[in-house]
Amino acid sequence: MASRYARWMVRALLVMGGLLGCLGRGPRVELPAPPPDLPPGQRVELFKSYQGVTEQVEIETRCKRSTGGCSSNAQLSLLLANGLTVHHAEDLLPMVPPHSDTARHARAGRSAMWAVLAFGAVGMASMVFGGYTYLTTDERDGTPSEIRPRRNLGIGMFFGGLIVGIGGAYYFRARALSAANRAFQSYNDDLAERLRVCVTGLTVVPCDP
Numbered sequence: 001m002a003s004r005y006a007r008w009m010v011r012a013l014l015v016m017g018g019l020l021g022c023l024g025r026g027p028r029v030e031l032p033a034p035p036p037d038l039p040p041g042q043r044v045e046l047f048k049s050y051q052g053v054t055e056q057v058e059i060e061t062r063c064k065r066s067t068g069g070c071s072s073n074a075q076l077s078l079l080l081a082n083g084l085t086v087h088h089a090e091d092l093l094p095m096v097p098p099h100s101d102t103a104r105h106a107r108a109g110r111s112a113m114w115a116v117l118a119f120g121a122v123g124m125a126s127m128v129f130g131g132y133t134y135l136t137t138d139e140r141d142g143t144p145s146e147i148r149p150r151r152n153l154g155i156g157m158f159f160g161g162l163i164v165g166i167g168g169a170y171y172f173r174a175r176a177l178s179a180a181n182r183a184f185q186s187y188n189d190d191l192a193e194r195l196r197v198c199v200t201g202l203t204v205v206p207c208d209p
Contacts, residue, residue, distance in 0.1 A: 029085075044204050049081055052187050090107065095190075095191050096194050102186045102190040119167075120165050123162065123165015124161065127157070196208055
């Protein structure tokens with residue numbers, strides 16, 4: 001019985017580790033903050049170079065023999081006109097006004113990712129301690145009335161950590177993806193505001209003389 005629980009606990013920990021391991025995938029990019037005194041022509045060219053052209057969704061599926069199951073993870077990215085791919089919405093912050101929708105959503109997504117890590121860390125700690133408590137409680141350590149509460153505590157901490165860790169991580173992961181999607185969608189408008197250019201269809205002109 002103990003060995004069966006041990007195998008199940010190891011599988012659950014691997015699932016949790018795989019979920020956390022999917023965070024923050026993709027390289028970071030450093031985008032240059034536009035100087036405030038650019039001439040109108042350079043502002044137009046900068047917009048044409050750094051505007052977003054395609055929002056990409058990558059779904060990665062991983063299957064593990066150890067757990068006997070598969071998990072899918074979605075990653076969003078924004079392809080810019082100059083060929084750069086932005087995987088992290090907060091990398092767009094230098095290109096947009098500080099109080100723009102893009103900046104607000106990017107910061108919200110970053111906070112949500114930190115929440116994913118926090119819930120995952122707390123959940124894994126509880127699972128490890130609970131599993132250790134259960135598996136190291138031997139029948140020779142005392143009477144059944146003494147052993148049962150310790151094992152129940154271990155099981156409770158393990159499953160509590162599993163629910164809190166995976167549930168919290170998935171919830172805030174979904175919020176982070178939603179925030180990234182909104183940041184990518186509002187990016188071009190906020191970039192145009194930062195550069196003071198007006199966009200009509202494919203035409204980009206300075207908003208001021």
